[in-house]
Amino acid sequence: MKRILIKGGTLYTMIGKDGIFKGDVLIEDGKIIETKESIHAEDAEVIDASGLCVMPGLIDAHSHIGLFDFNSDEAVDDANEMTDPVSAAVDARYGINPKARELRVAYEHGITSMLFTPGSGDVFCGQAFVAKTFGDNIFDMTVKAPAAVKIALGGNPKNTFGDLKRLPMTRMGVAHVLWDTFGKAKEYLEKKEKGEALDYDANMEALIPALKREIPCKIHCTQYDMLTAIEAATAYNVRFSLEHAWGAADYLDEIVESGCDICYGPIATYRAPGERRKVDIEAVKMLDDRGVNVAIITDSPILSEESLYHHIGEAVREGVSHERAVRMVTINPAVQLGLEERIGCLGAGRDADIILVKGRLGLDTNAAVMMTMVDGEIVYRA
Amino acid sequence: MYLLKNGLVHVGDGTVIPDCDILTEGRVITKVGKGLDEADAEIIDVSGCDVFPGFIDPVSSIGAMGLPARYPDNGEYSEPVTPEMNVKYSIDPDEVNAQEFYKSGITAIGLAPTNGNLMGGQIAVCKTAPQKMRNRIVKECAGLKCSVTSAVKKRYGSANRLPMTKMGIFHLFEETLREARSGKEDMPKKRRQVILDVFDRQSMQVFCAASTKNEIDGLLHLMKDEAVHINLVDSFCFADSLKEIKEQKAGVILGNINCMSQIAKNRMELTKLVELVENGNPVAFTNSNGGSSEGREVFLWSAIEAWRAGVPAEEVVKMMTLYPAQMLGISGRLGTLEPGKDADISVFTGHPVVTYAARVKHSMINGEVIF
Numbered sequence A: 001m002k003r004i005l006i007k008g009g010t011l012y013t014m015i016g017k018d019g020i021f022k023g024d025v026l027i028e029d030g031k032i033i034e035t036k037e038s039i040h041a042e043d044a045e046v047i048d049a050s051g052l053c054v055m056p057g058l059i060d061a062h063s064h065i066g067l068f069d070f071n072s073d074e075a076v077d078d079a080n081e082m083t084d085p086v087s088a089a090v091d092a093r094y095g096i097n098p099k100a101r102e103l104r105v106a107y108e109h110g111i112t113s114m115l116f117t118p119g120s121g122d123v124f125c126g127q128a129f130v131a132k133t134f135g136d137n138i139f140d141m142t143v144k145a146p147a148a149v150k151i152a153l154g155g156n157p158k159n160t161f162g163d164l165k166r167l168p169m170t171r172m173g174v175a176h177v178l179w180d181t182f183g184k185a186k187e188y189l190e191k192k193e194k195g196e197a198l199d200y201d202a203n204m205e206a207l208i209p210a211l212k213r214e215i216p217c218k219i220h221c222t223q224y225d226m227l228t229a230i231e232a233a234t235a236y237n238v239r240f241s242l243e244h245a246w247g248a249a250d251y252l253d254e255i256v257e258s259g260c261d262i263c264y265g266p267i268a269t270y271r272a273p274g275e276r277r278k279v280d281i282e283a284v285k286m287l288d289d290r291g292v293n294v295a296i297i298t299d300s301p302i303l304s305e306e307s308l309y310h311h312i313g314e315a316v317r318e319g320v321s322h323e324r325a326v327r328m329v330t331i332n333p334a335v336q337l338g339l340e341e342r343i344g345c346l347g348a349g350r351d352a353d354i355i356l357v358k359g360r361l362g363l364d365t366n367a368a369v370m371m372t373m374v375d376g377e378i379v380y381r382a
Numbered sequence B: 001m002y003l004l005k006n007g008l009v010h011v012g013d014g015t016v017i018p019d020c021d022i023l024t025e026g027r028v029i030t031k032v033g034k035g036l037d038e039a040d041a042e043i044i045d046v047s048g049c050d051v052f053p054g055f056i057d058p059v060s061s062i063g064a065m066g067l068p069a070r071y072p073d074n075g076e077y078s079e080p081v082t083p084e085m086n087v088k089y090s091i092d093p094d095e096v097n098a099q100e101f102y103k104s105g106i107t108a109i110g111l112a113p114t115n116g117n118l119m120g121g122q123i124a125v126c127k128t129a130p131q132k133m134r135n136r137i138v139k140e141c142a143g144l145k146c147s148v149t150s151a152v153k154k155r156y157g158s159a160n161r162l163p164m165t166k167m168g169i170f171h172l173f174e175e176t177l178r179e180a181r182s183g184k185e186d187m188p189k190k191r192r193q194v195i196l197d198v199f200d201r202q203s204m205q206v207f208c209a210a211s212t213k214n215e216i217d218g219l220l221h222l223m224k225d226e227a228v229h230i231n232l233v234d235s236f237c238f239a240d241s242l243k244e245i246k247e248q249k250a251g252v253i254l255g256n257i258n259c260m261s262q263i264a265k266n267r268m269e270l271t272k273l274v275e276l277v278e279n280g281n282p283v284a285f286t287n288s289n290g291g292s293s294e295g296r297e298v299f300l301w302s303a304i305e306a307w308r309a310g311v312p313a314e315e316v317v318k319m320m321t322l323y324p325a326q327m328l329g330i331s332g333r334l335g336t337l338e339p340g341k342d343a344d345i346s347v348f349t350g351h352p353v354v355t356y357a358a359r360v361k362h363s364m365i366n367g368e369v370i371f
Helices: A101-108 A155-161 A171-194 A202-211 A225-235 A248-258 A280-288 A308-317 A322-327 A333-334 B093-099 B150-157 B168-180 B189-199 B213-222 B237-245 B262-266 B270-279 B295-309 B315-319 B322-329
Strands: A003-012 A020-028 A031-036 A045-048 A055-056 A057-061 A111-116 A124-132 A140-151 A217-221 A241-244 A261-264 A294-296 A354-358 A367-373 A376-382 B002-010 B016-025 B029-033 B042-045 B052-053 B055-058 B106-113 B120-129 B137-147 B206-210 B230-234 B251-254 B284-286 B343-349 B359-365
Touching: A003 A354, A020 A225, A045 A308, A057 A294, A057 A333, A057 B052, A101 A111, A101 A248, A101 A367, A101 A376, A101 B262, A111 A140, A124 A202, A124 B106, A155 B251, A202 B262, A217 A225, A241 B055, A248 B251, A261 A280, A261 A333, A261 B206, A261 B284, A280 A294, A280 B120, A294 A308, A308 A322, A308 B284, A308 B295, B002 B343, B055 B137, B055 B284, B055 B322, B106 B137, B106 B343, B137 B230, B150 B168, B168 B189, B168 B213, B213 B237, B237 B251, B237 B270, B251 B322, B270 B284, B284 B295, B284 B315, B295 B315, B315 B322
Parallel strands: A003 A045, A003 A055, A057 A111, A140 A217, A217 A241, A241 A261, A261 A294, B002 B042, B002 B052, B055 B106, B137 B206, B206 B230, B230 B251, B251 B284
Antiparallel strands: A003 A020, A020 A031, A055 A354, A111 A124, A124 A140, A354 A367, A367 A376, B002 B016, B016 B029, B052 B343, B106 B120, B120 B137, B343 B359
């Protein structure tokens, strides 16, 4: 039994209204045991955190690291099985390079968990999973698999299959595939539940956890395509988040009414007619104010993993409080993924994924991670 | 006529003046100092604000890409050596306007050819405000954009044309200079003239994309005895060639650092920027990466990365203002807040290099308040 006591830091527990206070964290065998103002544990190894912020490890809820592998001269794309617009069954764990150097940069910047997702070259891109960023074997690092069904609307699937002169060549074609596939999956599930004979279909099987609301659908969409996503996802009563969500400020009411979550980002793309027309980080503030669960994402390695700091910084620049912005990369994505009992806060029983930070992340531009702990193990010290 | 009152004025050359006023008249700054008074001027209260010269991105693709288009307007890929092309003719004002660059404090951009050609053409400097175009162009021939990156060999090698390799890229570079100087008849006249103007008469600086160590080392080796000033563009592996870059006092224009895993992929050592600063190398930032641009936000992010790496904040400000102006040969007009300079001023609610909470409160371009 290994006990660690982190003493005297400013705790960002991410729990409740008064979640920020000076205090201690007790860890035992890789889990958080207790978080309070003062803890005495004589047998514990003490880590002095005075002058530092003690935060849950950060979560990037939408990454393609190791799937888009930029570690050799020629970039490798193992994120897109673009042989059929419905490729829901493919599992991202098998596409990832666990030695990708970005993973190291991630945990050195305090990002301890990521959702790794295929996509977005198909309409149904495959199964996303959540894993820790430190470890040797991606299957051992995995926290939850599958964690979400990845779906994509818009230009990516349309261009993939348009080049092949196959459905979908248009945005209406993409919508058709979306409706059609959900419809088939629902029928498949109904037959299965009634015990009727049916041919095994791996893609339909992959959609069952989404139809049963056990895992969310993560739907890549921007601008007007958000309405398409909301319409179809609502009709089939799936849990879902809008991924990227550029232009969300124009669809606030629809988003709020649908009860969906938002994974906003990356920002810092150039503006151009169509999908890039409006890139409105200020929407994050409006959505948060109206009670929508918003996570901020980097889409790494498209924007790099360390840019998560800059991403929450831009939210702060647009008026989000520092504390709310930090929630968007900790507890908010954890709740979206149904993992709030494991990651995203400093509550008792959670994985001891903890970072010690000098300065206020997302506000002070030079805030820096001094120590990263994953499952109670110190994996990085500045 | 505007009078900006009581700002913390960052001149752009490293000096900072508290409680300082700036008077503008028409297109230019007329006075900078404390306690200025001018009855006719409209007063803009900038107390509590940080005031900077408008930032400059020296090598932007955005504004000349011609989106949405089948072929980008800043890549004339009919042949790899096209120094006679001038991006001025490819400007799309709407594309510039759509970026709202001034919301990140950027008031001028050097519109540049892509990295796909060895010599892509000439950079044109344009202001970012939606104003009349003739008032926006600062300089038409502000630099020669070159590239020795893999982008060139990918473009031409795939069509079985020279250059197919890095060897081919440098061979073509060397031969192009030799042919221009030898006076051989088969080189188009305009092309020869631009090359000789740049390399023999230093009419403008060279902005050459070079990212990996072998690209940077190869370029600096080839340019060792050339008089023209070289600026390395992208230069993600600058820290691996520090000695050579310092010796030649080459400029470094860091590409978009937080994009496409540059830090992880290249094991970038940004702390080495401090050595370049101490050695007097000019450094600047650009939104582009591999010759294509991302959004305005990344300019400030790169500046923040430099500060995080240990570069003093006011040195970082020089990298956003004075140095890019010098590289482009426009420091007579842009880059510092001094009398006679263009009234291109970015007023932030804090120091954007130091805090994310800093927002642009006002932006002035050509003496016009646009935000």
